[in-house]
Amino acid sequence: MNKYQQFLSHRRWLCVALTLFFLTWIVAWECVPKYLSSHLTSVAASHSARLAPSVTQAEPDHVLILTPVKNAARYLPHYFELVDRLDYPKNKVSIGFLVSDTTDNTMSLLRRQQRRWKYHYHSFEVFEKDYHFQLPEGRRHDFHLQPLRRSYMARSRNMLLSLALRQEHEWVLWLDVDVVRYSTSILRDLMSVNVDIVVPNCLRVTDDGSFWGYDKNNWQETEESLVIQRDLDPDYVLLEGYNEFPTERYLMVDMPTHHDRLNKVTLDGVGATFTLVKANVHREGANFPSFVLKHEVETEGFAKMAKAMGFGVYGLPSYIIYHAKND
Numbered sequence: 001m002n003k004y005q006q007f008l009s010h011r012r013w014l015c016v017a018l019t020l021f022f023l024t025w026i027v028a029w030e031c032v033p034k035y036l037s038s039h040l041t042s043v044a045a046s047h048s049a050r051l052a053p054s055v056t057q058a059e060p061d062h063v064l065i066l067t068p069v070k071n072a073a074r075y076l077p078h079y080f081e082l083v084d085r086l087d088y089p090k091n092k093v094s095i096g097f098l099v100s101d102t103t104d105n106t107m108s109l110l111r112r113q114q115r116r117w118k119y120h121y122h123s124f125e126v127f128e129k130d131y132h133f134q135l136p137e138g139r140r141h142d143f144h145l146q147p148l149r150r151s152y153m154a155r156s157r158n159m160l161l162s163l164a165l166r167q168e169h170e171w172v173l174w175l176d177v178d179v180v181r182y183s184t185s186i187l188r189d190l191m192s193v194n195v196d197i198v199v200p201n202c203l204r205v206t207d208d209g210s211f212w213g214y215d216k217n218n219w220q221e222t223e224e225s226l227v228i229q230r231d232l233d234p235d236y237v238l239l240e241g242y243n244e245f246p247t248e249r250y251l252m253v254d255m256p257t258h259h260d261r262l263n264k265v266t267l268d269g270v271g272a273t274f275t276l277v278k279a280n281v282h283r284e285g286a287n288f289p290s291f292v293l294k295h296e297v298e299t300e301g302f303a304k305m306a307k308a309m310g311f312g313v314y315g316l317p318s319y320i321i322y323h324a325k326n327d
């Protein structure tokens with residue numbers, strides 16, 4: 001082969017190489033990205049279709065659980081077990097505590113739980129405010145001490161509410177630390193009743209399973225109770241469950257409990273062992289009076305205030321929860 005033939009042969013191979021190079025380039029820059037982008041889009045679409053709630057499935061509402069505590073260390077582990085077991089997305093749950101006048105290890109336990117749970121729940125806040133209010137040992141439920149005790153409770157609840165309530169919260173659940181048994185579906189159940197304020201029926205745990213009402217602050221006024229109040233000193237605080245002054249109200253713990261769990265009755269007074277409130281009720285100004293309002297302070301005063309503002313207050317006599325067996 002002479003030099004000219006060699007040159008032609010090299011040029012042919014050069015052309016073939018260049019053609020192959022350009023073909024590869026076109027395939028690489030045009031077809032592959034198109035294929036990849038359409039393929040990835042369809043993968044992403046099918047993935048997001050699985051993650052997104054269907055149009056018929058409403059996004060759960062955001063609930064703020066509020067618990068005032070004082071020397072509550074012995075109840076906290078079980079409290080967190082129950083809240084953890086709730087059939088409700090944790091990213092839609094915020095938790096707020098107010099610790100007051102506490103001498104046990106409540107605070108360090110709460111800090112530990114906060115480290116454990118803060119990335120699971122939407123938020124987990126612990127506030128501290130001492131009122132330097134101490135009841136004489138073993139006299140927590142003395143008749144004459146109740147107005148003062150309840151007045152400090154009211155101030156604690158209002159403080160906690162104003163520190164913890166945020167724009168995203170749609171419901172506020174007042175949950176006492178010593179409530180020891182309730183259904184995992186309770187949040188969804190109570191929300192489904194869709195009223196301004198709703199409470200289940202709180203009994204006391206007993207060894208033999210016998211029926212023992214605990215939260216007597218859930219009640220209806222009666223004709224008799226209203227007659228009693230007609231001539232009563234406006235500053236007199238009425239209290240349920242004390243022989244010193246029978247109020248003649250109809251307590252929810254005395255109502256029939258064999259109906260459908262979501263069967264509701266109107267109430268005029270509520271406790272706060274487990275009280276679900278539409279957050280706007282609080283935002284519009286209904287809170288816990290620390291002074292005497294219509295013969296009530298704290299939670300029953302809250303119900304009176306909310307009713308006077310036109311909100312609906314309801315109880316579910318057949319929806320049972322349990323409070324610890326304490327003094």
Ligand SMILES: Nc1nc2c(ncn2[C@@H]2O[C@H](COP(=O)(O)OP(=O)(O)O)[C@@H](O)[C@H]2O)c(=O)[nH]1
Binds near residue numbers: 068099156177
């Ligand atoms: N911040 C604060 N919380 C309190 C005080 N007294 C009780 N608590 C908490 O408030 C809730 C209700 O109190 P509790 O004594 O169980 O009331 P009772 O069951 O109605 O007699 C519980 O979570 C207690 O730990 C107080 O003085 N300050």
Ligand SMILES: [Mg+2]
Binds near residue numbers: 176178323
């Ligand atoms: Mg209690």
